[in-house]
Amino acid sequence: MLRPLALGDIPRTPLVQGGNSLAHRFRDAGLPTGALCAGFLVSATALFGIASFVGMALGAYLLPEEARLAAALACIAALIVLDVLAFRRRTMCPITFRRQTPKNLVFRYGNTRGALIWGLDTGLAVTTFRISAATWALIVLGLLNVAPWWQGLAYGAGFGLPIAAAILLVPPRPDREDGTSREPHWISGMLNRHRRFAQVVVLLTAVIGCVAVAGAVAV
Template sequence: MSFIGYLRPLVQGRASDEPAQRRAFASLALGFTTSAVAFYGAVHLVGATTLGSRPGTVAQLVAVGVLAVCLIIDTGIFGLRTPMLRRQTPQQYFYRYGAARGALLWGLDTGLVVTTFRVTSLTWASLTVTLLGLVPWWAGIAYAAGFVLPSAVFVLVVPRSSDPENAPEPVWLMDRIRDWEPWVRRSAPVLLGLTAGALLLSV
């Protein structure tokens, strides 16, 4: 199911109950951010406990190696795919617990970083540098912002359809997001390469 499809329970009926819709989105953002920060924080704590709190040259070289592997996977040259749990967060949260509580649970689930499909290996790269102490424990805030801010634009800013029964979603936005996916896939190896290069230069 598409990114937009999962946000559908938050955007339908917006015109008739906008305050409730905003509360539901706030719950989603809170849940997602809480889980993301907690997960990245836990990964950072595990790394600091087992590897030490001050990363050195070895940690940087290990990170370069992992980033190189992620880069190779994302190029697809060997037919490899990003390791992932092939699962979608249950949309039934919204229907079983209501908009606000369902959105909170959905956010808490999805914000756990590795519980759903991955488009690229960037997630694993970011978790690696967090584990090795090369980024701060609150790196999950950046991860959360990458989801919450685009979601806020879609849910709170993009106008609703004039025919909500037959066209509840802005089709142009769905098409645009689909068009972006290949670009995201192609840009991931570039980002991984640049990050690995920067780490090598700083050794």
């Protein structure tokens, strides 16, 4: 969405990749990229914060820590099963909304406001496609008051920093020999090709987390 804005009309040749292209990218796409990341961060912090405060309102913090950890262990284990099924079926997470953020937001609301709305939508975490159920695990941990309310800040930073780097810092690739442009699709294409690898990494991380929680319960 913002990658073409960052590149603008700069000739995509090796000779200009080290020139003033970086300043150009920050000038034209810095504010919209910041709006995208800020919107995501606000939504993610609100989502996980609300989960934690709902858990507190329901008295989750009054339960013994062992009981909360055991409940978290059971939920994470169930979500791991869902991720394994999704991996075997080569699909996305089956329990998030089957939708994407509308791609025409920038055209409808402008570069900065459109990017902000995009971030606010995707930052809600469960309103769009996800490759893993790990997001739901974080929500469960918040509801059980096992994870802190501010985990959304870390979640938002985990999205914002890589996406900002991909938009602003990654230099443009030169056009193909036939004159057709590689931009901006080569980045999304690369990510799609490594989707299953990402699913495996998230799955292994969830398993490690599950083992750690099991160890805490056993102690």
